[in-house]
Amino acid sequence: MTAPKTLYDKIWDAHVTHEAEDGTCLLYIDRHLVHEVTSAQAFEGLRMAGRKVRAPEKTIAVPDHNVPTTLDRADPATMTEESRIQVEALDKNAKEFGVHYYPVSDVRQGIVHIVGPEQGWTLPGMTVVCGDSHTATHGAFGALAHGIGTSEVEHVLATQTLIQQKSKNMKVEITGKLKPGVTAKDITLAVIGETGTAGGTGYVIEYCGEAIRDLTMEGRMTVCNMAIEGGARAGLIAPDETTFDYVKGRPHAPKGAQWEAAMNWWKTLFTDEGAHFDKVVTLKGEEIEPVVTWGTSPEDVLPITGVVPAPEDFEGGKIEAARRSIEYMGLKAGQKLTDIEIDTVFIGSCTNGRIEDLRAAAEILKGKKIKDGMRAMVVPGSGLVRAQAEEEGLAEIFQDAGFEWRMAGCSMCLAMNPDQLSEGERCAATSNRNFEGRQGYKGRTHLVSPAMAAAAAVTGKLTDVRELM
């Protein structure tokens, strides 16, 4: 009998193509997602070495980081010249190397981590990589998915493999039920608040427990998306009926006899009883509150009912980091989080740009108006999410409330496109990073769930969403 394995062990073992004596492995890659910012130098490298893409049928490209999200974006003048060059380079490379491609003009275009699952490219048990740290998102399907640098993008294009050392196994269990107003975003932020941004370094996390099982695929993607903010190489959730129901019928999902064969394997993708985890973190679902970030690291998480901490509340190097964060964020120690006034609300990103996120925000906004002077935008994660939201009447709710209704892209999550914060502008954002300057030079970011973002838009302050429910 073989030793019990974790889900990560099983996927890893199924993809080892070659193992050297020192344990260095070549791992086979089933899906390679590509966007415009981290791929141009990789394609150029192939061209200079006279190499081809080894498996263009497993390579999917879509522009997302640079693309404007305004309705007039078909007009080239909406992009800076540098952005246009990057997007045009992807157009050209996708065509020349023959990979699957969703151009800006295609309704299926969107954020790469939303398009992959939506089109059925991401399937349980696969290895998925992309030159983007939020590739962790795809782990929600029980796929081993992680970000890579541009040199590794070139390596995967040329060889369809990656040189890897195996990570350690970490289990994050969320027991029990979530309280009303608490969402997948609160779970994933609460975990990072607990472990810190380096707590997952060297590990692949498997999220499990009742509160995780109860999540939809959209919620599970939100949780896994931010595994990287906890430092983990990847986050995983074992596939189950929720997963299979989501996958079935997607354009690139298997069909007929192949579906049956796939299901036979997918149903074996769980952690065996007694398998070893090197680290275990357990949170009680019912104790998780709606949370916000106060600082400039995703680990700076507090329940919305809390107050801004003082640097002296921390230890070691974090004292100076907290002092710097509080100053950068323009806050005062002891200030109530619900007293923090917000200028801008951003709903979107690969963390929270899916249909369920839009539904949650619209639920809060129904029949309400955003605060006077508030700048608020919703950026659907893909053209198809946008279309569905329009069909469900969500777009109307957002627009009636005073939100801008945008086209799909990464938008203000990373401000590589025209959507940016100005100096000192304070934003409640559903994205994933509150780093200094992330949303624009000297911009200030508070990470929240879509429902909390909607609540802040209405009141003009960080707000406990439960008061509006």
Added chain:
Amino acid sequence: MDKFETFTGIAAPMPLVNIDTDMIIPKVFLKSIARTGFGKNLFDEMRYNRDGTEIPDFVLNKPQYREAQILIAGDNFGCGSSREHAPWALDDFGIKVIVSTSFADIFFNNCFKNGMLPVVLPEDQVDLLMRDAEKGENARMTVDLAAQEITTSEGDVIKFDVDAFKKHCLLNGLDDIGLTLEKADSIATFEEQAAQARPWV
């Protein structure tokens, strides 16, 4: 890729924890489709005022650290994005070695792909190197990858661990893709077997 040779250089102290990739190279500079030229925007928002003038207090703007080749940094260096522009910017500036108590995974890997050496050491040893680096240009450290040693200006020798394969690639300036393509038969065999076992992929 150039071979990683033993060198003696100036070390700059950056004790801040969680230095993220957006600090190392803000996204507005990710729009180039080249691999070079990012050094002038390394740590851009910490290094320059909005009008482009230098912030004199920033460590790499101080006269004694302008030629730094080694960075001694706080915990969790390079967290955040997968952007290889971060190591490209450090490399373009002239930084060859970064020492910290821990690094973010993707950044760590990206360094090796560019002939750079990230060194993980326990806190007390990072503290010792930090104090040495704070002495300015008089603190010249020697990094010997073959021996896996850093020697401080005081002559203290600190040993470090490094993955044997990554060390071999750095010392010999090896190209990963070339090495992997030597195993093309293994890849082809795997693909044939996987096509049988998981034809839907």
